[in-house]
Amino acid sequence: MSELSGKVQTVLGLVDPDQLGRTMTHEHLTMTFECCYFPPPPGDEEVAENPFQMQHMHWLRQNPYSCHENLLLQQETGAVRDELLAYRKAGGGTIVENTTTGIDRDLPTLKQLAKDTGVHVVAGAGYYVDSTHTEATKRMSVEKLTDIIISEVLHGADGTDIRCGVIGEIGTSWPITESETKVLRATAHAQTQLGCPVIIHPGRNPTAPAEIVRILQEAGGDISKTVMSHLDRTIFDDGELLEFAKLGSYLEYDLFGTEMLNYPYNLEVDMPSDSQRVKALAFLVKEGYDDKIVVAHDIHTKNRLTKYGGHGYSHILKNIVPKMLMRGISQNQVDKILIDNPKCWLTFK
Numbered sequence: 390m391s392e393l394s395g396k397v398q399t400v401l402g403l404v405d406p407d408q409l410g411r412t413m414t415h416e417h418l419t420m421t422f423e424c425c426y427f428p429p430p431p432g433d434e435e436v437a438e439n440p441f442q443m444q445h446m447h448w449l450r451q452n453p454y455s456c457h458e459n460l461l462l463q464q465e466t467g468a469v470r471d472e473l474l475a476y477r478k479a480g481g482g483t484i485v486e487n488t489t490t491g492i493d494r495d496l497p498t499l500k501q502l503a504k505d506t507g508v509h510v511v512a513g514a515g516y517y518v519d520s521t522h523t524e525a526t527k528r529m530s531v532e533k534l535t536d537i538i539i540s541e542v543l544h545g546a547d548g549t550d551i552r553c554g555v556i557g558e559i560g561t562s563w564p565i566t567e568s569e570t571k572v573l574r575a576t577a578h579a580q581t582q583l584g585c586p587v588i589i590h591p592g593r594n595p596t597a598p599a600e601i602v603r604i605l606q607e608a609g610g611d612i613s614k615t616v617m618s619h620l621d622r623t624i625f626d627d628g629e630l631l632e633f634a635k636l637g638s639y640l641e642y643d644l645f646g647t648e649m650l651n652y653p654y655n656l657e658v659d660m661p662s663d664s665q666r667v668k669a670l671a672f673l674v675k676e677g678y679d680d681k682i683v684v685a686h687d688i689h690t691k692n693r694l695t696k697y698g699g700h701g702y703s704h705i706l707k708n709i710v711p712k713m714l715m716r717g718i719s720q721n722q723v724d725k726i727l728i729d730n731p732k733c734w735l736t737f738k
């Protein structure tokens with residue numbers, strides 16, 4: 390039995406799972422999203438150059454990816470520190486920080502933030518989407534990728550001794566690329582050896598989550614210890630959602646706080662409102678999946694920080710939980726979603 394068994398690995402070391410408390414399973418505290426810059430609508434170029442003014446806040450919420458500066462969350466460590474202190478005050482205990490190779494993971498900053506704020510921070514191992522894979526990464530064998538991921542969990546990542554406590558978010562596009570398929574297989578192999586939690590970023594197609602599960606399963610992955618992220622922008626049909634839920638992964642609604650009319654990465658998608666997200670959670674609870682739901686905000690742009698008039702990391706605790714209770718999700722079920730399910734997922738086998 391490894392020393393990790395029965396524990397959760399944070400950037401400050403191993404902790405007992407009961408210490409985690411309320412947990413957001415998919416956030417970013419420092420990263421860059423420049424890989425996913427999307428040009429502004431014609432005529433809006435000037436706003437995009439000078440976005441952080443009151444009169445532009447609505448534009449920024451609607452076009453968060455069309456402003457270079459908005460994509461540089463790594464410039465906001467001070468604001469994020471204040472946010473984490475507020476998160477603790479609001480009853481938060483833990484944040485899973487999903488930044489992986491390709492979007493500027495910064496483990497020393499995560500460690501410092503955890504020390505300064507008392508929030509448990511669990512860091513992610515592995516690789517983001519194909520467009521961020523280097524040529525060297527693309528040439529690697531599954532075995533080599535597996536070794537790197539395992540080492541990031543057992544010894545530390547990016548030349549530090551700071552260890553990751555989860556594999557992911559592992560990025561995939563749609564269709565899934567060859568390089569992403571190798572990383573998924575390596576993820577499953579590493580998970581088999583480590584007994585660790587895994588979290589996946591699916592491509593923007595309703596069939597993507599099931600296809601990813603198929604690839605992980607074929608490579609021996611443990612789907613019951615895997616979170617499928619971003620379901621709120623991926624599967625919209627209730628029947629398809631239940632079909633996917635049967636496969637046994639955790640079901641993550643992680644874009645709370647995001648309101649956007651035109652989702653630039655897939656104009657077919659109607660991004661739901663928070664009320665619609667709560668409705669989806671209530672539906673899954675009614676169908677018996679309360680042991681499988683996890684939630685988060687997936688903050689990855691500056692405009693979502695309270696410093697810039699955004700909802701911040703405490704939005705779920707302050708605003709969404711009361712709405713969940715109002716929509717028939719019991720306090721016991723809320724506690725499962727915020728405390729028990731993340732704890733169970735994050736604990737090494």
Ligand SMILES: CC(=O)NCCS(=O)(=O)O
Pocket residue numbers: 422590619622644654687689
């Ligand atoms: C950081 C990240 O991957 N966020 C997800 C953005 S998406 O638009 O839901 O894919």
